[in-house]
Amino acid sequence: MPAPAAARTAKEIAIAEGTKMEKLTIALLGGGVVGSEVARTLLEDAEALAERVGAPLELRNVVVRDLGKERPGIPRELLTDDAEAALADADIVVELMGGIEPARSLILSALARGSSVVTANKALLAQSFPELLAAADESAVRLEFEAAVAGAIPIVRPLNDSLAGDRVTRVMGIVNGTTNYILDQMAREGWDFAHALRTAQELGYAEADPTADIEGLDAAAKAAIIASLAFQVPVSIDDVHVEGITGVSADMIATAQAQGFTIKLLAICERLEGEDAGVSARVYPALVSREHPLASVSGAYNAVFVEADAAGSLMFYGQGAGGAPTSSAVLGDVVSVARRRVLGGRGQAAAQVRGGSRVLPISAVDTRYQITLEVADRPGVLLTVAEVLAAEGVSVELASQTQLETAEDGVPRAKLVIATHTAKESALAATVETLAALDAVASVRSVLRIEGS
């Protein structure tokens, strides 16, 4: 392939072609917390950003729903509610309105017009990632979305570029600060879920309607994007097996702690080999050994733990949400798409999604279970349970039995905690069903997966 032209500097060429000093225009869709933060930075740090980019960035307008609302630091004349008009002459479109529509249509029309697009819209990406990438590729412009995955934590670039010559085998992420804070407080204070949630809401760590967070939907959207990036396979949120944290009890956490574990809501993306070869993406509360780097990620912090063939284990840690951290990621993307436009070239889809390997159901996954049973406290029960496990081909790593108070029916009860070795999810699920049906088993108190060990 021919070497790039001329021994003139990029600057000289740019100046010669009169692009260097020409400004890049930006249309910002959304005037919420992040949008306002981004707008203010674009206006206040204009000089530093121009230096970083090699050309001035001009914020043309900020598209908002409510024109009446005051937005400190953003001049009134920049505000508009006419999105289509705002897009018309924008080199770069920053979409921070969230939700599927009209965000999707606006991004598609911006890409079709040849604008580069930066978005933090995880819900949209988790649904329409391949479509948006194709549109960007079609116009040979960039689509960036670092802020959509883990706030300020760079994870898109590491997966896309840094590890492009390696083979990622697994990604495990704590990607939702609200649930991490709630689980943290339950563990620290011994609170039950309801109380921890209320406190999180009072402190503003959880929204009035916390469903998206506590049911694991926010994490699932991020898991879909991470899996698509890590394995270049189109994974949508519908492919992600999701379990939230509403079923996590103070008792489960106490039991976990007693055995050297902490409970974390994990988004897990895994490449599976063998006859069940494919990609798995799942979200559930799991037991993580206290020794694992993810175990010490506390409060509203996020972390993404990546395993690759050559690189080994990597972890990226930081603030996964909030106006300032998210705007930091958005502006990083803005600067890099702007640099790309200054320097020319045919653009580059921010990620490649190819298909090929299939997305697997949870049943195909190999994992470990911790099964907590309430059983009749009499001889032979442990044996019966062991027989059931053996019959399902599940081998026991650890079993511990502790006496409970005798129940109303006068039958003495015990709590039996079983940690299994790795087995197929389907076999483990079947095992739990069979155990639940045993006379000797009064109830299945909890079933948790053990990860990262």
Place this chain on the structure above:
Amino acid sequence: MPAPAAARTAKEIAIAEGTKMEKLTIALLGGGVVGSEVARTLLEDAEALAERVGAPLELRNVVVRDLGKERPGIPRELLTDDAEAALADADIVVELMGGIEPARSLILSALARGSSVVTANKALLAQSFPELLAAADESAVRLEFEAAVAGAIPIVRPLNDSLAGDRVTRVMGIVNGTTNYILDQMAREGWDFAHALRTAQELGYAEADPTADIEGLDAAAKAAIIASLAFQVPVSIDDVHVEGITGVSADMIATAQAQGFTIKLLAICERLEGEDAGVSARVYPALVSREHPLASVSGAYNAVFVEADAAGSLMFYGQGAGGAPTSSAVLGDVVSVARRRVLGGRGQAAAQVRGGSRVLPISAVDTRYQITLEVADRPGVLLTVAEVLAAEGVSVELASQTQLETAEDGVPRAKLVIATHTAKESALAATVETLAALDAVASVRSVLRIEGS
């Protein structure tokens, strides 16, 4: 600025221009551990890499000193000792020979020829970073060096791209695995430095000549590169204040642990405001609170802790050395420069170094000291010491005195450990001198800085 041409896909354009299917040629300088690993991967994973890049990568030759030596997995016919000839028609040059010359001349001539260059040569970058960047910019090609800073841990891209719209204020890194392993073993096993070093050498964690590691020179080279990236100021290794770990004793570590600290060799790059505005880069063993994320980075692992205005605190964790991890970073760079060549454009210097703000001496830095003195155990000594500190304007945060066995001279002795509040490095240094000169002070046992709190 005009939107990029035509609604044809990047692929269509590439194919139309006949570049898409054309292969990219690679010359590899250096056939050591990392070089061989990179060569093998280029040969064995050729198909996957071609897919990632959008064009096949052809390893043309591997330049080695000793043609006789067997290199498993690398065909003999690829080996050559004629570097200049090998560079002649290479699209991408990968420099893994290390050292200043001939690496520097070869990279400069490769860049001048319009080849993109990937290097892992920290020594060279720490000395000639601005010169190499200028040469890359001159030919409008890329120079990438992710592997030079922290092995497999992506830190160049985060600083260069992800945080390009933010303002980095401080970077603290554990960037040398050998010293981290030694300090770790001293803390765990209570070993003294010499024994821990010997063990590290026996296990292959430390080289026969460990100078570069234990004297902090390897960390200093990385600090220079990190500071240049984080603050866009040319910082050379000569600007970095360096203290190694040879002076760290088992006693110092015990004292640190007793007070809730762990001792880590830190590479610190900081942006300072006020009348002493500028950039500071320094390497020394420091006390880190056990609560700080860096405290739990153990063994041969590396971590880089970044503080930025908007992003807040970020940490990047992983393996900082070793053949496979380093080759992962090198190949990530190879794929990204290759993609860039496939997609065209005027290239982009991998980093911008501008100058402007000045590099500061250690004396200008604000820090905290832990001063451990051996004093005469008699009334009034603490008062005398306190007066000296007050006179130098250094305020004490904590002072603890413990009795020692009476020395030969029959004078009862005590160990006095003082933790200061933040003060100018110069004032602290002066204070220590004055203290050492006091009659009541038998010896200054240790002086350690306290960081990250």
